[in-house]
Amino acid sequence: MADKDLLIDRLYTVNTDEEIPASRKMLGKLIFWGATVLLLGTFLIQSLYVAGKISFGFANWQPALYAIVIWCLGLCVSQVIIRGEAGKKLLFVLPAFLFTVFMVIFPTLFGLYIAFTDWNLSAFEGQHFNGTDNLVQMWHDPYFWNALINMFYYSVAVIVEYAIAFGLALLLNAEIRARKFFRVAFLLPFMLSPVAVSWMIGKSLGEYRFGPLATLARELGWSQPAFFTNPIIARISIMMMDAWTYIPFMMIMLLAGLQAMPKEVQEAARVDGATPWQAFWKITFPLMLPVSITAIILRIIFKLKLADIVINVTSGGPGGATDTVTSFIYREYRERSNVGYGTMLAFVYLVIIILFITGLLKLASRWTIANSNE
Numbered sequence: 001m002a003d004k005d006l007l008i009d010r011l012y013t014v015n016t017d018e019e020i021p022a023s024r025k026m027l028g029k030l031i032f033w034g035a036t037v038l039l040l041g042t043f044l045i046q047s048l049y050v051a052g053k054i055s056f057g058f059a060n061w062q063p064a065l066y067a068i069v070i071w072c073l074g075l076c077v078s079q080v081i082i083r084g085e086a087g088k089k090l091l092f093v094l095p096a097f098l099f100t101v102f103m104v105i106f107p108t109l110f111g112l113y114i115a116f117t118d119w120n121l122s123a124f125e126g127q128h129f130n131g132t133d134n135l136v137q138m139w140h141d142p143y144f145w146n147a148l149i150n151m152f153y154y155s156v157a158v159i160v161e162y163a164i165a166f167g168l169a170l171l172l173n174a175e176i177r178a179r180k181f182f183r184v185a186f187l188l189p190f191m192l193s194p195v196a197v198s199w200m201i202g203k204s205l206g207e208y209r210f211g212p213l214a215t216l217a218r219e220l221g222w223s224q225p226a227f228f229t230n231p232i233i234a235r236i237s238i239m240m241m242d243a244w245t246y247i248p249f250m251m252i253m254l255l256a257g258l259q260a261m262p263k264e265v266q267e268a269a270r271v272d273g274a275t276p277w278q279a280f281w282k283i284t285f286p287l288m289l290p291v292s293i294t295a296i297i298l299r300i301i302f303k304l305k306l307a308d309i310v311i312n313v314t315s316g317g318p319g320g321a322t323d324t325v326t327s328f329i330y331r332e333y334r335e336r337s338n339v340g341y342g343t344m345l346a347f348v349y350l351v352i353i354i355l356f357i358t359g360l361l362k363l364a365s366r367w368t369i370a371n372s373n374e
Contacts, residue, residue, distance in 0.1 A: 020084050028081030035074025042067040072098050115344040121337035134344035144345060146320045147328040148352075150235070154306060154324065157239045158299050162292070164243070165250035170280075172251070173258040183255075190248035194308035197245050202228070202313035206237065228314050231321030238322045241309050246302055250295045257291030258284070293364045297357065304353055325349050 042064050049057020058064075076094055080087040115134060119127040138144055172183050189197070205213045206227045217225030228234045261284070269279040285292075307326035310316060316323035316331065329349070332342035 020082065025082050028078040031074050031081065032078035035071040035078075039067045039071040068102065111343050112347060114340055115347050117340045119338075119340040121339060127340070130340070134341050135348075137341060138345060138348060143320055143323070143328060144325070147316075147323040147325045150321070150323055151304060151306075151325055153235065154239065154242070154303050155300055157243065158296060158303055161243045161247050161299065162250060162296055165247045165295070166254055166288075166292070168247070168251045169254035169258055170284075172255055186251060187248045189245050190252075192245065194242075194245055195312055197241055198309040198312035201241050201244075202237070202309065228322075229318055231318055234314055234318060234322050238309055238314065241313070242303070242306055245309075246299060249302075250299055253295040253298075254288065254291060257288050261287055289368050293368065297360060297364065300360070301353075301357065 042058075045054070045056075046058050046061060046064055048054045075098075076091055079090050079094065083090065114127075116129060116131060117127050118125075118130040118133065168186060172179060172186070176182070192200075205211050208214055208226050213227070214225040226233075227237045265283055265287070266279060269283050274282070305326055306324045307330055310322050310324050310327040311330060314322045316327055325345070326349075329342050329345045332338045332345060336342075
């Protein structure tokens with residue numbers, strides 16, 4: 001029995017560095033440094049070969065990819081050999097860490113380097129470093145600032161979408177006939193791709209000559225029902241198409257919050273004689289604040305990425321009235337082949353989004369705490 005307990009203790013005991021033989025540690029270090037030398041040597045040879053400094057090298061960068069895989073495997077194996085049981089536990093973290101480094105951190109740093117270069121794919125000069133020229137160009141670019149102002153209008157529209165989504169959630173939470181059918185029906189727009197929505201509504205239903213919406217507008221007295229030629233109407237039309245797609249997303253989150261709310265609180269309010277409006281404003285709405293804030297912030301994040309509908313329906317027109325920052329960046333890449341400037345715009349917009357969402361979260365947290373104290 002004592003031997004069995006000793007065996008169990010050894011299974012659950014993590015070996016320290018002193019318990020691992022020095023020869024074993026040396027083997028692990030040799031594996032790691034060997035893989036490191038192979039990786040650095042492969043990159044050095046290929047870089048010199050591409051730059052024309054040496055006459056031998058590889059046909060492409062595929063061997064460098066193999067060297068990265070070998071280095072990752074060597075790192076994992078060496079940690080197990082050197083650290084023992086602690087190294088095995090480290091294996092649960094290393095793959096995710098390496099994936100983050102190679103798929104997130106490295107592309108981000110490489111993109112940051114591109115942002116400070118003049119790299120136009122249609123130019124013969126190729127890529128070269130230009131310092132802060134892209135930042136200066138962005139600062140004096142009226143189209144970028146116009147797209148940023150449009151994003152403010154699109155983001156403010158989230159409040160209207162939230163009010164509609166809350167109303168639908170309250171309706172679907174009530175005891176109405178065919179409630180399950182309506183829940184599925186209201187979710188259908190969210191199941192569609194924004195590209196499909198843009199072609200179905202923007203290009204088909206809203207088509208100027210033969211679209212059903214345009215025909216109906218003529219019957220109602222609108223002589224020239226062009227939904228995407230007037231700047232204000234075009235912006236509102238884009239907002240409505242985007243809202244039709246994503247209101248169900250907010251609705252389902254709010255509906256889940258309503259269903260999780262304690263029924264006893266609402267029943268107590270009715271017993272105390274509260275009107276439906278008082279019960280909503282004093283009880284339902286405050287209790288739904290955490291869910292509401294989450295739904296609004298997630299919706300704003302989706303809104304800040306708005307591009308599909310704009311690109312397919314208006315391409316930012318008329319005169320940039322419907323342009324978003326994302327669609328503007330897309331055109332810099334796609335139509336103007338301006339990789340350096342487009343990457344700089346993307347990084348600046350990323351910083352703006354991070355600062356904006358961080359500030360929004362802090363304000364939402366303070367508002368929630370202030371309302372809970374009341």
